[in-house]
Amino acid sequence: MTIAKKVSTAMQKSSWIRKMFEEGARLKAEHGAGNVFDFSLGNPNLPPPDEFGSALLDIVSTCGPGSHCYMPQPGHPDVCKSIAAYISEEQGIEIAPGDVIMTCGAAGALNVMLKALLDPGDEVIVPTPCFVEYNFYVDNHGGVLRTVPCNADFSLDLEAIEAAINDKTKAVLINSPNNPTGQIYSEESLKALGELLVSKSQAHDRIIYLLSDEPYRKIVFDGSVVPSIFKAYDQSIVATSYSKDLSIPGERIGFAAVHPRAIHNEEIMAAMALTIRILGFVNAPSLMQRVVADLQGLSVDIGIYERKRDLLCNGLKEAGYDIETPPGAFYLFPKTPIEDDVEFVRQLQKELILTVPGSGFMGPGHFRIAYCVDDDTIVKALPGFKRVMDRYK
Numbered sequence: 001m002t003i004a005k006k007v008s009t010a011m012q013k014s015s016w017i018r019k020m021f022e023e024g025a026r027l028k029a030e031h032g033a034g035n036v037f038d039f040s041l042g043n044p045n046l047p048p049p050d051e052f053g054s055a056l057l058d059i060v061s062t063c064g065p066g067s068h069c070y071m072p073q074p075g076h077p078d079v080c081k082s083i084a085a086y087i088s089e090e091q092g093i094e095i096a097p098g099d100v101i102m103t104c105g106a107a108g109a110l111n112v113m114l115k116a117l118l119d120p121g122d123e124v125i126v127p128t129p130c131f132v133e134y135n136f137y138v139d140n141h142g143g144v145l146r147t148v149p150c151n152a153d154f155s156l157d158l159e160a161i162e163a164a165i166n167d168k169t170k171a172v173l174i175n176s177p178n179n180p181t182g183q184i185y186s187e188e189s190l191k192a193l194g195e196l197l198v199s200k201s202q203a204h205d206r207i208i209y210l211l212s213d214e215p216y217r218k219i220v221f222d223g224s225v226v227p228s229i230f231k232a233y234d235q236s237i238v239a240t241s242y243s244k245d246l247s248i249p250g251e252r253i254g255f256a257a258v259h260p261r262a263i264h265n266e267e268i269m270a271a272m273a274l275t276i277r278i279l280g281f282v283n284a285p286s287l288m289q290r291v292v293a294d295l296q297g298l299s300v301d302i303g304i305y306e307r308k309r310d311l312l313c314n315g316l317k318e319a320g321y322d323i324e325t326p327p328g329a330f331y332l333f334p335k336t337p338i339e340d341d342v343e344f345v346r347q348l349q350k351e352l353i354l355t356v357p358g359s360g361f362m363g364p365g366h367f368r369i370a371y372c373v374d375d376d377t378i379v380k381a382l383p384g385f386k387r388v389m390d391r392y393k
């Protein structure tokens, strides 16, 4: 066999997702892309803020000798410094430049930290529904993903997490605001999770890390705030990126930051400086590091996503959909009126509406709508959403 068994199995397992994308492509070819309502991808539709283009031009025009060379693995020291200063404010604790490593997006950050932490068979607990790639990332480094369902409102089920912890648990990986639910985990629940991990680390005589994947941190609505995990638990690491809040996912830039009071902070940072190299990233893109360093705290206009959320949520609720109004990210995760979410998504396809079944996110009985699309797409799709729901009333 040419393709490695593991990859071949992964390809087969995700083949129905691929089939849905192929069907979407077929529908676009047949009906014209403008007539197909594509809510399937979390690819931000807003342009990056103007400051992004200006900073890029500025940096390109001032490049000199060495600008395009390798740099220390964690990134340009002045970039790590500027990011440390910003996240110290954001997280409410003092973070040093040496606690930060620049990465190829949040995906790169997660892989770099998981490779640094996991031994074969180590378990990583993930509350579900969750980002579909976590399974691959954990498996990449010999770990085992252990999923734990959230409560019905997609908040953390701490009892379920407690029950899942065992001698093999190396980390709990959370994502807030969440893809696919848009939920933000509350400060109280993170504090309780921190306390649980302190006592469970003692009981199992090994540090259980809290890994927090936060690329949607700035995409929050109704004045919501994403609580700091660094305040909740010392043995924690943040992974994040500028993909979603600056609308630059193709530029592959993000970072990981290790809690300054993590017992093994220095070893973890040193290990990540090695894993970024041996995973083949070597370092995060040099130009993009410099650009984002100048744009700390900036984002696209989040109010635009909030208006899109309201437009879609109100329209779907009127049509009879059962939805938790999400406080963040740019996804809705409504219940499907039938158990078979794949079938429901197929029915939506017949109305030229492309969404993703919840099963793909380990959240069966739901489907995900990525509403980072033009308002026009939302408005024109609503009648089709209603027609499908009407069939099940």
Ligand SMILES: Cc1ncc(COP(=O)(O)O)c(C=O)c1O
Binding pocket: 042, 104, 105, 106, 107, 108, 131, 175, 178, 179, 213, 215, 240, 241, 242, 243, 249, 253, 254
């Ligand atoms: C929850 C979550 N984590 C990580 C990523 C990867 O982001 P990046 O483009 O920064 O690698 C995504 C992208 O959709 C995501 O939704």
